[in-house]
Amino acid sequence: MRKNIQKRQSGCPIAFGLDTFGDRWSLLIIREIMLRGHNTYSEFLAAEEKIATNILIDRLKHLEAENIIEKNRDPENRRSFIYTLSQKGRDLAPILLEIIIWSGAYDKRDFALRNVLEKINADRKGFEASLTSE
Amino acid sequence: MRKNIQKRQSGCPIAFGLDTFGDRWSLLIIREIMLRGHNTYSEFLAAEEKIATNILIDRLKHLEAENIIEKNRDPENRRSFIYTLSQKGRDLAPILLEIIIWSGAYDKRDFALRNVLEKINADRKGFEASLTSE
Numbered sequence: 001m002r003k004n005i006q007k008r009q010s011g012c013p014i015a016f017g018l019d020t021f022g023d024r025w026s027l028l029i030i031r032e033i034m035l036r037g038h039n040t041y042s043e044f045l046a047a048e049e050k051i052a053t054n055i056l057i058d059r060l061k062h063l064e065a066e067n068i069i070e071k072n073r074d075p076e077n078r079r080s081f082i083y084t085l086s087q088k089g090r091d092l093a094p095i096l097l098e099i100i101i102w103s104g105a106y107d108k109r110d111f112a113l114r115n116v117l118e119k120i121n122a123d124r125k126g127f128e129a130s131l132t133s134e
Numbered sequence: 135m136r137k138n139i140q141k142r143q144s145g146c147p148i149a150f151g152l153d154t155f156g157d158r159w160s161l162l163i164i165r166e167i168m169l170r171g172h173n174t175y176s177e178f179l180a181a182e183e184k185i186a187t188n189i190l191i192d193r194l195k196h197l198e199a200e201n202i203i204e205k206n207r208d209p210e211n212r213r214s215f216i217y218t219l220s221q222k223g224r225d226l227a228p229i230l231l232e233i234i235i236w237s238g239a240y241d242k243r244d245f246a247l248r249n250v251l252e253k254i255n256a257d258r259k260g261f262e263a264s265l266t267s268e
Contacts, residue, residue, distance in 0.1 A: 009245070010183050011247040013246065024149075094236070096148060098232050105225065
């Protein structure tokens with residue numbers, strides 16, 4: 001399965017994007033960091049979608065290799081690591097916001113969360129800037 | 135593998151979007167229809183990323199079940215089918231455009247295609263409107 005995640009050589013920017021960040025679990029890790037301020041392995045593991053440990057480890061390595069996330073030792077606990085987004089990772093914010101807007105229009109399930117959509121609707125520009133800036 | 139594509143029940147709009155349209159091959163099928171005017175099974179199969187027939191069949195069924203694409207008999211050849219985007223599918227345009235913009239900034243390979251990016255840069259609003267309207 002993972003060998004499929006090598007970059008396709010078509011030159012198409014959509015293929016490039018999907019090969020770089022576009023699997024279901026990678027974007028949820030990016031969501032954890034970008035929208036929830038979560039930065040540790042155990043926080044990612046606690047996300048409600050229940051990512052499996054082997055997939056989480058694999059995707060963290062992949063995102064680090066793609067320079068979308070950065071892995072550093074926690075200064076307050078040298079035995080653990082902190083994951084943050086690079087500028088390349090933060091620049092994914094407009095894609096995530098468009099996904100949230102689209103889902104807001106089409107997810108009719110009762111339990112659909114709308115808290116981030118409300119922030120977008122209130123001040124998209126400012127909210128997006130807060131996500132993409134360092 | 136396919137059982138993973140069931141919708142996760144977290145209520146998160148990003149998870150909803152990814153579960154609905156967000157696998158690597160689904161978005162490329164949407165690209166074929168939205169940006170290239172391709173509408174048939176054999177055109178999708180001819181895309182340069184070389185989608186396998188079993189994956190293509192599976193993703194077409196999935197996208198049809200999600201009401202993102204519509205499948206109709208070709209009026210000029212009643213034995214074949216034409217796939218088009220529904221409004222729900224056309225409304226994915228802003229997400230695709232944001233992926234193209236992001237890849238334009240970060241895909242440094244010589245063969246990266248920039249033709250759609252140039253259309254976006256020239257007139258994003260008009261281009262987006264042409265993609266989302268019927």
